[in-house]
Amino acid sequence: MESSDAALVARVLHGEVNAYSALVSRYRDKYARYAVHMLGNREDAEEALQDAFTRAYRSLARCEDPERFGAWLFRILVNRCRTSGARRVRRGQTFVHDETALLNASEEHPAEQTMWREEIERALGELSADQREAFLLKYVEELGYDEMAEITGVGVSALKMRVMRACDRLRVLLREVHSA
């Protein structure tokens, strides 16, 4: 039977460091998706995710509700992505599409699928970081606004506004691509 998050956290806190690998396996793919879409490339996403797991381990004793370790870790990851995104802006890098994800997406109609995927990534990259974050949390990760507020520290009204603006912008961007 699979151990609960709380049981694994307890084992780690009692010095069984290898128990942490079960938590890494449990959440890595789930949260990699958010990081890849938020940062736009796999390298930065993996670095942010590694950093989140490491920071979570360092401060595991501060996880107030170990049963919700995943939610706590996700909050750390969202912050790591913000930091990584801001650093990238300072370095003058642009949002680039995730080539590995593009390759993975080539299923039934590889060329068309890849093109569609590129359009999506490009449109996401056109959003401001705040709007992209809100859109991904709401529609891709399917969180409620209260959860989003808890994770981001931003008020519900502001988040609704960001999501609405993101959707409006994405519709325009995707329509432009389609009509071009």
Next chain:
Amino acid sequence: MPDWGRNTLELMVQELQHPVRLDDSFDRRVMVRVRRIYAERRHRGIIRWLGAAASISRRPAWAAALAAGVVAVVSFGVTRERKPAIPAGQAIPVQFVLVAPEAHSVAVVGDFNNWGLGDTALVAENHNGVWSVSAPVHTGVHRYAFLVNGKQWVADPTAPRAADDDFGQPSSALVVEASTQ
């Protein structure tokens, strides 16, 4: 290409919800970092307790603090009383005090004791509702908090609050400076 008759955003979301798979090398890289931290902590813990400093005198203002409710005081005993030259990187005994008459237990957790990880929390002694514990803390900037009744995270009400550091728990800032004397 998508069926443009359907809602474009729905199609976009469907595409974005495809899983992103990382391979096992990711787990290995994370665990290398984690094991390194674990080893460093064990090493630091041994060094810290081998060189634990002597306890310091208690503050006379406890009675007043009791009357004020929950109040915490952090004092630097050695620097106030003997003023030795303390080089950077050396541990200085710091007294942590929290007035919490209703508490059943109080411990100090911070980055200097690995946030209590693996039973490293500093358990405070109760003196009529005034909880205190002394511990050597290395020079530098630290974060810490009081853990009341084993579960309630309380920032030191008399110390500056540390900036939010992702974890959703209040903590206080502690600056231990090297003496130039």
